[in-house]
Amino acid sequence: MAAADSPSTALRRRDLCSRGIRLAGKMRADVVDLLDSYVEQQGLDASASVAAVEGVPLAAVERWDEQTGTQRLLENLAAYRAFRALLAQMLEELREQLGEADEGLGRALAAVLLQVSAFAYHLEELLRLESRGIPGEEGDGPPPLPRLSLFEQKLRGLGVLRELAQWAVRSARDLRQLAKPGPATGTAPGLAESP
Amino acid sequence: LSLAAPPKEPVLMCRSNNYPKGFYCSWHLPTPTYIPNTFNISVIHGTKDMVCEKDAVPKNRCHIRYLQLFSTVKYKVTLTVTNALGKNFTTLTFDEFAIVKPDPPESVVAKPVPNNPRRLEVSWQNPSSWPDPDSFPLKFFLRYRPLILDQWQHVELSDGTSHTITDAYAGKEYIIQVAAKDNDIGTWSDWSVAVHATPWTEEPKHLTTEAQITETTSASTSSFMAPPTTKICDKGAMVGSGAVAVCWTAGLVVAAYSVLFI
Numbered sequence: 001m002a003a004a005d006s007p008s009t010a011l012r013r014r015d016l017c018s019r020g021i022r023l024a025g026k027m028r029a030d031v032v033d034l035l036d037s038y039v040e041q042q043g044l045d046a047s048a049s050v051a052a053v054e055g056v057p058l059a060a061v062e063r064w065d066e067q068t069g070t071q072r073l074l075e076n077l078a079a080y081r082a083f084r085a086l087l088a089q090m091l092e093e094l095r096e097q098l099g100e101a102d103e104g105l106g107r108a109l110a111a112v113l114l115q116v117s118a119f120a121y122h123l124e125e126l127l128r129l130e131s132r133g134i135p136g137e138e139g140d141g142p143p144p145l146p147r148l149s150l151f152e153q154k155l156r157g158l159g160v161l162r163e164l165a166q167w168a169v170r171s172a173r174d175l176r177q178l179a180k181p182g183p184a185t186g187t188a189p190g191l192a193e194s195p
Numbered sequence: 196l197s198l199a200a201p202p203k204e205p206v207l208m209c210r211s212n213n214y215p216k217g218f219y220c221s222w223h224l225p226t227p228t229y230i231p232n233t234f235n236i237s238v239i240h241g242t243k244d245m246v247c248e249k250d251a252v253p254k255n256r257c258h259i260r261y262l263q264l265f266s267t268v269k270y271k272v273t274l275t276v277t278n279a280l281g282k283n284f285t286t287l288t289f290d291e292f293a294i295v296k297p298d299p300p301e302s303v304v305a306k307p308v309p310n311n312p313r314r315l316e317v318s319w320q321n322p323s324s325w326p327d328p329d330s331f332p333l334k335f336f337l338r339y340r341p342l343i344l345d346q347w348q349h350v351e352l353s354d355g356t357s358h359t360i361t362d363a364y365a366g367k368e369y370i371i372q373v374a375a376k377d378n379d380i381g382t383w384s385d386w387s388v389a390v391h392a393t394p395w396t397e398e399p400k401h402l403t404t405e406a407q408i409t410e411t412t413s414a415s416t417s418s419f420m421a422p423p424t425t426k427i428c429d430k431g432a433m434v435g436s437g438a439v440a441v442c443w444t445a446g447l448v449v450a451a452y453s454v455l456f457i
Contacts, residue, residue: 028379049269060266064215065330162267169292169379170265176330 010181012129017179020122021172027115028168034108035161041105042154050159057082059166064173072174073127074135079167080120081137086160087113093153116164119171126178199230201281207274209287213324214295214331214377215264220247220287221256222274232278241268266291295381297333298322300356300373305392312365315339315392318357319373322384336374336383341367342391353378368393 039046052058057079061067067075091109098106124134148156203225211218220236238245238259247257270291275284300319308314317337321328332354338347341364352358363369372386 025379058267060263060268062263064264166265166267172379173265173330176332180329 009129013126014179016122016126016129017175020119020126020175021179023115023119023122024168024172024175027112027119028165028172030108030112030115031161031165031168034105034112035158035165037105037108038157038161042157044154044158048155048158050155050162053156053159053163055082056086056160056163057167059163059170061170064170067174067177069178070130072178073123073130076167076171076174077120077123077127077135080116080123083116083160083164083167084113084120087116087164090157090160093157097150097153112164197227197229199278199280200226200228202228202232202276202278202283204283204285205234205274205276207272207285207287209270209272209289209294211291211295211381212298212322213326214297214381215261216326217258217260218294219250219256219258220272220274221253223255224276228278228280230278230280232276235275235277237273237275239271239273240266245270247272261291264291292380295377297375297377297381297384298324299384299387300335300375301387303371303373303387303390305369305371305390307392307395308359309395312394312396313361313363315360315363315369315371315394316357317360317371317373317390319387320356322375325375332378333375334378336376337371338373338386339363339369339371341369343367363394365394366396 036046038044059079061075087109091106091113094106094109127134205222205224207220207222209218209220220238222234222236224232234255236247236257238247240263243262245259245262247259250256250258267290269288271286271288273284273286275282299322301322303317303319305315305317308316317339319335321333325331325333334354335352335356337350337352337358339360340347348360348362350358350360360369360371369392370389371392372389374386375384376382
């Protein structure tokens with residue numbers, strides 16, 4: 001059941017959405033920079049097509065404009081929790097692969113991981129504001145990934161970062177939808193009902 | 196007499212000026228064939244065939260609705276042209292966000308600001324083809340220069356559809372244009388239609404020079420003071436050089452003054 005949209009709730013939502021949009025924008029810029037470095041240092045072709053990677057949440061969505069606010073928040077939260085685990089795994093693989101040889105890429109990846117964690121927390125705040133239960137994390141995150149060859153690991157990393165960049169764009173759009181003022185009843189569009 | 200020819204590789208362009216609704220592709224032949232040609236276009240997104248609905252006008256364009264948003268899977272568009280003498284084709288592959296390019300801003304207006312000789316107020320509107328500027332806001336790039344100079348000044352604006360130029364040269368006519376881009380993806384629009392404006396200037400007043408006043412003063416009984424605004428010497432009337440250069444006019448004045456004290 002949606003919480004009554006009091007003025008303070010509406011203000012808090014707008015504030016959280018504005019900050020979330022800025023976080024998503026910064027995250028996207030950093031992911032794009034990281035992608036460039038990753039492609040260059042891993043010796044990959046930037047235009048290479050990567051098949052959908054198991055466990056990577058796809059940003060692509062049909063009928064995006066018809067989603068409710070709850071759907072947007074829950075899908076975003078599930079995605080960023082999954083990315084948190086995927087990036088942590090990438091970081092571990094990178095350290096195994098490069099050791100101390102390249103700290104720049106590792107540092108950049110760690111910084112993005114931090115932003116992803118922060119964004120997931122931000123989404124939880126928004127869900128709490130709407131008096132929505134925060135889904136548990138046991139079922140989230142990718143299943144343990146099979147051990148891949150070095151090249152396959154690199155391609156998987158490329159797929160993860162590309163999808164994360166797209167999610168950052170989608171998240172900013174989702175939060176703008178959430179931040180829109182509600183109708184006269186005081187219920188924000190998209191947050192009126194559960195799916 | 197023109198010889199019929201098989202088609203050369205067609206030129207194909209795809210663009211989304213109404214994101215997130217869809218995109219359009221348009222095409223033409225680089226050289227005429229002088230016989231009828233048939234164009235066929237196919238659009239594939241991943242493994243899915245999509246329908247490109249042909250526009251009635253112009254005939255060399257079709258549009259596609261986005262069925263998905265935020266996809267990392269590329270679109271592949273193939274255009275085949277066929278006539279009685281042969282066939283040719285071209286293919287474009289692109290990401291959803293790479294082809295987003297809004298139309299230029301509309302209704303650009305530039306006005307002087309009363310009592311502000313260095314300001315111009317500029318306003319514009321979102322392109323009418325952009326369907327949802329609230330959810331997909333545009334950012335803007337404004338450029339301006341006085342007509343007498345070639346170098347543009349640039350300002351990027353992340354929100355709002357107006358801006359006040361505060362460093363205009365007083366009294367100079369300016370040319371101003373605006374471009375738009377989705378806040379997150381795609382490329383800048385073409386520049387808008389140019390508008391011209393001149394900053395506010397004060398009305399010229401009737402000025403009375405002190406030279407006119409001093410002409411009526413008696414030379415024998417009163418001291419003669421050169422008015423500060425009156426030019427005493429023209430360059431061509433100088434004699435001597437350096438620190439002791441004296442002009443004829445000044446010389447006469449000094450001589451007259453000296454006579455009074457003899």
